[in-house]
Amino acid sequence: MLDARHPAANDRRIEALLLHHEIDAFNAAYAAALDEQRLTDWVEMFTDDAFYAVISRENADRDLPVGLIYCENKGMIFDRAFALEKTAMFAPRYLRHVIGNLQVFGAEPNGDIRARANYVVVQVLFDRPEAKLHQVGVYYDKFRRVGDVLKLAERRCVYDSLLVDNALCIPV
Amino acid sequence: MLDARHPAANDRRIEALLLHHEIDAFNAAYAAALDEQRLTDWVEMFTDDAFYAVISRENADRDLPVGLIYCENKGMIFDRAFALEKTAMFAPRYLRHVIGNLQVFGAEPNGDIRARANYVVVQVLFDRPEAKLHQVGVYYDKFRRVGDVLKLAERRCVYDSLLVDNALCIPV
Amino acid sequence: MLDARHPAANDRRIEALLLHHEIDAFNAAYAAALDEQRLTDWVEMFTDDAFYAVISRENADRDLPVGLIYCENKGMIFDRAFALEKTAMFAPRYLRHVIGNLQVFGAEPNGDIRARANYVVVQVLFDRPEAKLHQVGVYYDKFRRVGDVLKLAERRCVYDSLLVDNALCIPV
Numbered sequence: 001m002l003d004a005r006h007p008a009a010n011d012r013r014i015e016a017l018l019l020h021h022e023i024d025a026f027n028a029a030y031a032a033a034l035d036e037q038r039l040t041d042w043v044e045m046f047t048d049d050a051f052y053a054v055i056s057r058e059n060a061d062r063d064l065p066v067g068l069i070y071c072e073n074k075g076m077i078f079d080r081a082f083a084l085e086k087t088a089m090f091a092p093r094y095l096r097h098v099i100g101n102l103q104v105f106g107a108e109p110n111g112d113i114r115a116r117a118n119y120v121v122v123q124v125l126f127d128r129p130e131a132k133l134h135q136v137g138v139y140y141d142k143f144r145r146v147g148d149v150l151k152l153a154e155r156r157c158v159y160d161s162l163l164v165d166n167a168l169c170i171p172v
Numbered sequence: 173m174l175d176a177r178h179p180a181a182n183d184r185r186i187e188a189l190l191l192h193h194e195i196d197a198f199n200a201a202y203a204a205a206l207d208e209q210r211l212t213d214w215v216e217m218f219t220d221d222a223f224y225a226v227i228s229r230e231n232a233d234r235d236l237p238v239g240l241i242y243c244e245n246k247g248m249i250f251d252r253a254f255a256l257e258k259t260a261m262f263a264p265r266y267l268r269h270v271i272g273n274l275q276v277f278g279a280e281p282n283g284d285i286r287a288r289a290n291y292v293v294v295q296v297l298f299d300r301p302e303a304k305l306h307q308v309g310v311y312y313d314k315f316r317r318v319g320d321v322l323k324l325a326e327r328r329c330v331y332d333s334l335l336v337d338n339a340l341c342i343p344v
Numbered sequence: 345m346l347d348a349r350h351p352a353a354n355d356r357r358i359e360a361l362l363l364h365h366e367i368d369a370f371n372a373a374y375a376a377a378l379d380e381q382r383l384t385d386w387v388e389m390f391t392d393d394a395f396y397a398v399i400s401r402e403n404a405d406r407d408l409p410v411g412l413i414y415c416e417n418k419g420m421i422f423d424r425a426f427a428l429e430k431t432a433m434f435a436p437r438y439l440r441h442v443i444g445n446l447q448v449f450g451a452e453p454n455g456d457i458r459a460r461a462n463y464v465v466v467q468v469l470f471d472r473p474e475a476k477l478h479q480v481g482v483y484y485d486k487f488r489r490v491g492d493v494l495k496l497a498e499r500r501c502v503y504d505s506l507l508v509d510n511a512l513c514i515p516v
Binding site for chain 2: 346357358361364401442444445446447460462464476477479480481482504505
Binding site for chain 2: 011014015017018021025027028029031032035094096097098099100120122124129130131132133
């Protein structure tokens with residue numbers, strides 16, 4: 001409960017809530033950008049030196065860095081996004097992200113904010129009627145404020161599914 | 173962070189959070205009404221002149237208004253809900269909604285609030301053991317305050333799955 | 345909107361929001377404990393006299409108490425968790441919870457807080473590539489504050505899926 005004798009403690013709780021909400025809103029916008037194929041918007045959600053990787057849970061558990069996608073800065077993230085768009089190497093499909101179970105772990109000494117969330121990506125291939133679970137996993141994140149804007153300085157997507165289909169290289 | 177020099181700015185952020193929470197709670201109650209087959213409760217969540225439609229992503233992308241369900245007011249929504257209940261035209265099943273990734277876009281000049289959210293409907297047929305993804309998609313919404321109560325003035329359900337099974341006409 | 349003339353009403357709304365957030369964070373931590381197989385952490389999220397059961401929707405609707413799992417206190421919950429770990433009676437798999445649609449119903453006379461949430465558990469078997477819906481359902485909960493810590497005094501997991509596979513006895 002709010003405690004009139006400890007306004008500073010109340011403020012801290014409200015601030016934690018506002019930060020949680022801000023990251024939640026970020027994740028909803030992130031999902032919408034990918035689901036609507038707005039890849040430029042998606043790329044702009046990362047810092048210039050952002051780390052972005054998609055790694056199997058099996059490899060992550062063993063600290064193996066090998067992943068489906070491995071980007072060490074925004075340029076590599078951009079290339080990855082638009083290489084995909086140009087080659088159209090995969091069957092046409094709809095994707096739909098649901099991001100839930102957000103946990104925000106507070107700030108590091110440099111101000112970066114650690115967080116994690118579970119994600120589910122559902123896919124509908126144009127030539128197959130059924131929606132399928134394309135990928136499920138966890139985002140391990142580091143958020144950073146650039147000016148007034150929250151960006152991802154790091155997103156490691158660790159997926160549970162051991163095999164993925166011919167679209168394995170799409171960003172999630 | 174909360175800024176003691178700008179109490180009005182703090183209040184705006186807290187108000188945005190309260191509104192987000194209110195719509196989130198609305199969506200949870202909406203899902204529960206459908207999942208528990210409380211269709212009268214479901215109908216009451218719309219304004220008298222509400223627009224409610226269930227449209228494929230394919231048609232929505234081409235601005236085709238053709239949909240599985242198309243209701244231009246609460247009377248039509250009521251009819252749709254209870255036509256279903258009376259005819260029992262579909263195999264008995266359980267449904268379970270998960271609504272996530274809520275985005276609230278602020279108020280229009282008339283006070284209506286635009287929002288969107290992703291939805292997943294999981295179905296369990298009584299004679300088949302496995303839970304299946306029945307429908308995934310996006311709610312594009314316009315909320316309106318009627319007295320103290322938040323209602324839907326518009327909900328367009330745009331689904332990704334291209335085919336749906338024999339229950340295609342159930343509200344989502 | 346916040347109303348400067350009614351600070352007490354504003355505070356009540358903010359308090360409801362903080363409580364909702366606290367339970368939401370609890371559920372995210374609960375899911376993470378199970379997904380990461382940290383079963384000791386999971387057991388510690390219950391009160392000593394906690395009731396924990398996993399029941400089919402069919403039986404719950406008929407008020408039949410028969411369930412897959414039925415624990416009347418923390419000792420039984422502990423036994424259930426670690427019996428599982430010792431026997432390894434099921435094929436190795438990854439699990440991933442998504443908990444959404446949280447509804448918080450306010451406090452009972454003794455201070456316990458009633459809440460509910462929908463859950464989806466996705467499973468990936470090590471020897472099968474596809475992620476599958478393992479279980480979907482609802483948590484019907486009673487939370488209690490023990491010192492400063494929120495714990496579950498009761499969690500009834502009511503699942504929609506009528507059949508479950510050989511892992512039917514895992515906690516969810």
